[in-house]
Amino acid sequence: MHHDFIDKYSNLDSPVHRIDSRVKIVFFFSLILICVSTPIYHIRAFFLYFLILIAILTISKIPILHVLRKSLVIIPFVLIIALFIPFTETSETVFRFNDSPDLMMNRWLLFWNVLVKAFISIITLILLNSVTRFDDTLKSLSAFRFPIVLINMLSFFYRYIFVIIDEAERMQRALVSRLFRGRSLIHAKVIGDLLAILFLRSYERGERVYLAMCARGWDGQLLIVDKKPLILKDSAALIIGLAALLLIRLWSV
Amino acid sequence: MIPVIQIEHLSYTYPDGTKALHDISLRIDSGERVGIIGANGAGKSTLILHFNGLLQGEGKVIIDGIPLEKKTLKTIRRKIGLVFQNPDDQLFCPSVYDDIAFAPRNMGLNESEVRDIAEDCLKRVGLLDNSKRGSYHLSWGEKRRASIAAVLAMRPEILVLDEPVSGLDPRGKREIVELLKSIGGTQVMITHDLDRLKSMADRAVVMNKGRIIADDETANILSNQTLLYKAGLI
Ligand SMILES: Nc1ncnc2c1ncn2[C@@H]1O[C@H](COP(=O)(O)OP(=O)(O)O)[C@@H](O)[C@H]1O
Ligand SMILES: [Mg+2]
Numbered sequence: 317m318h319h320d321f322i323d324k325y326s327n328l329d330s331p332v333h334r335i336d337s338r339v340k341i342v343f344f345f346s347l348i349l350i351c352v353s354t355p356i357y358h359i360r361a362f363f364l365y366f367l368i369l370i371a372i373l374t375i376s377k378i379p380i381l382h383v384l385r386k387s388l389v390i391i392p393f394v395l396i397i398a399l400f401i402p403f404t405e406t407s408e409t410v411f412r413f414n415d416s417p418d419l420m421m422n423r424w425l426l427f428w429n430v431l432v433k434a435f436i437s438i439i440t441l442i443l444l445n446s447v448t449r450f451d452d453t454l455k456s457l458s459a460f461r462f463p464i465v466l467i468n469m470l471s472f473f474y475r476y477i478f479v480i481i482d483e484a485e486r487m488q489r490a491l492v493s494r495l496f497r498g499r500s501l502i503h504a505k506v507i508g509d510l511l512a513i514l515f516l517r518s519y520e521r522g523e524r525v526y527l528a529m530c531a532r533g534w535d536g537q538l539l540i541v542d543k544k545p546l547i548l549k550d551s552a553a554l555i556i557g558l559a560a561l562l563l564i565r566l567w568s569v
Numbered sequence: 570m571i572p573v574i575q576i577e578h579l580s581y582t583y584p585d586g587t588k589a590l591h592d593i594s595l596r597i598d599s600g601e602r603v604g605i606i607g608a609n610g611a612g613k614s615t616l617i618l619h620f621n622g623l624l625q626g627e628g629k630v631i632i633d634g635i636p637l638e639k640k641t642l643k644t645i646r647r648k649i650g651l652v653f654q655n656p657d658d659q660l661f662c663p664s665v666y667d668d669i670a671f672a673p674r675n676m677g678l679n680e681s682e683v684r685d686i687a688e689d690c691l692k693r694v695g696l697l698d699n700s701k702r703g704s705y706h707l708s709w710g711e712k713r714r715a716s717i718a719a720v721l722a723m724r725p726e727i728l729v730l731d732e733p734v735s736g737l738d739p740r741g742k743r744e745i746v747e748l749l750k751s752i753g754g755t756q757v758m759i760t761h762d763l764d765r766l767k768s769m770a771d772r773a774v775v776m777n778k779g780r781i782i783a784d785d786e787t788a789n790i791l792s793n794q795t796l797l798y799k800a801g802l803i
Binding site (some may be wrong): 327449450451454471472474475476478479521524525527528529530531532533534535 | 618621623643646647653655658659660661662663664667671675701702703705720
């Protein structure tokens, strides 16, 4: 069975892929923070953020279609926010825009604000996961003292989510081949049973995995980072990247 | 010579009341290759989980002369390399390399020692090129070999495998049989594959309903049709 893996394309080789993952995490998260904090009417700044992302995309040879397709996940969220915008109070407290032409304009800007920032943020995250292997991301997070329990949970999530999806898919096939359609409400019980079985199986798997961990001398830590200092090239990349972001941000105050 | 595995009058009941082992006694000497055979539910998996204290029943378990108890658990777990039946349970790290490195890291080795061991083990099972992949992407046979490598990385004195050839195609089975032969040392394996039993084990222990009903040279066991029938193996 084939899935779009969370970190598809992260095994490619490019100058971006070769940069230390800690640098990439700091840079991409800074990009998100700086982008979100930029006032929406500085269109040029957002244009430049986009340009940076596109440059990284090109250098890292990630297919642009992949990124665009994955970015569609934000659409429902943005739409929900958009639904509420007509009911939002658009006074200065929402955003300072003193010489605003009229209320309508403000609301559009507000929507635009959410849309652009959400889009840039999601593209940034997709890029991060496309140029960094997930285990490297986790190791870097632990280098940043991210709580070890959360890292372990993410690691198990990444390892087992598709195993569970496969299991669900197999069960669903078994149902369908016995002519199950699942259209009416009566069938809710069947679906409920299926979910219960899935839960029990996952729970039991968890116990077996725990035994397997104990059998190999587990002492509470799953991934251990090799704390290498950053090499010159990586530090330079980080400094240049952050400087560029700061310049754009300061320019648009 | 002291036996590497010595079990005396071991019984075990699961918390839900299932009596899985009745009065098991077993002695395995260093360098032996022992097959444990028996129908589904005979208690084979339950028995091997007692070898390193993952389950603890009534009776005595002595590994390499050391009685298994709370304070010897760590030492004993290092001696026994347990390969679980389902590789998806055994390979829980995001990359194959991390899985192989798991045990050496737990042993407190530094990263360069860990890397040497991991690369050596991956090479032995022929997976060196796959070390950066996630184990989800491996084929079933590759997963099996990765599980074995993950356990070899612990440098165990005794290798214990739960159905190492089940679920594999004939070539996959042959590869595992050859791999186990090349690893050598003391090996205990559960299997249903009577055809391959002779090339994998010199001695066979037959289990039925939680008891050991026969323990002899493999050839003798395999020629005893009544016994195999009684154990539900033919
Ligand atoms: N976690 C468990 N809880 C309760 N009963 C179990 C559990 N695991 C196994 N059993 C039962 O214990 C008996 C022996 O099982 P097992 O050792 O897995 O057999 P085998 O490996 O020989 O097929 C079976 O009757 C099985 O149903
Ligand atoms: Mg079993």
